[in-house]
Amino acid sequence: MIRRVATLLAAGLLLCACGTISPGAAMSGWVKQSGFRANATSLFHDVHNSAKDLRNESLTSNDLHTLCNVLFVDDGSMQASLPTPDHQATSLLNKAYQKFATAAVECYSAIAVPGDRAKSLAALTSGAALFAEARARVGAAAS
Numbered sequence: 001m002i003r004r005v006a007t008l009l010a011a012g013l014l015l016c017a018c019g020t021i022s023p024g025a026a027m028s029g030w031v032k033q034s035g036f037r038a039n040a041t042s043l044f045h046d047v048h049n050s051a052k053d054l055r056n057e058s059l060t061s062n063d064l065h066t067l068c069n070v071l072f073v074d075d076g077s078m079q080a081s082l083p084t085p086d087h088q089a090t091s092l093l094n095k096a097y098q099k100f101a102t103a104a105v106e107c108y109s110a111i112a113v114p115g116d117r118a119k120s121l122a123a124l125t126s127g128a129a130l131f132a133e134a135r136a137r138v139g140a141a142a143s
Contacts, residue, residue, distance in 0.1 A: 024142060024143060026085035027084065027089070029085075030085050031138060036081070039077070043074050043075060043100070043131070047071065047103075047127065047128055050067055050068060050107055050120075050124060054110060054124075055121075061112065064108065064110055068105075068108045068110075071103070071107070072105070075097050075101050078097060079101075086137065086138070088137055088141075089137045092131075092134035092137055093131075096127045098127075099123045099130060100123070100127045103123035103124045103127060104120075107120040
């Protein structure tokens, strides 16, 4: 009887060990599956270009609408890959993506609504700082 219990216990432990994955391996898998590195680089370029274009007073509303929509769409696709296996990375990325979405909406109306240019630039700056921190967290959690 004791042998059977010990055997069942050992088998149960082995089965449990087979189904677990380390947090680092889970995060590495998420990074690869989501295309995070390439998408993060693309989003960073969108943020940089949006900030540059918001400072260009000669752009028309159609120009800003197009450029801000690119940021909004790319940001949304990154948002769709959440959550990550790491709670802290998910939280930081979510906050950054929310700032970028806010910036894109304010950028879209920057020609018609006084002050939205400055609001959009402030949201881009805040989002970029959060995004840099999130990228560092993703890298640390994936190692």
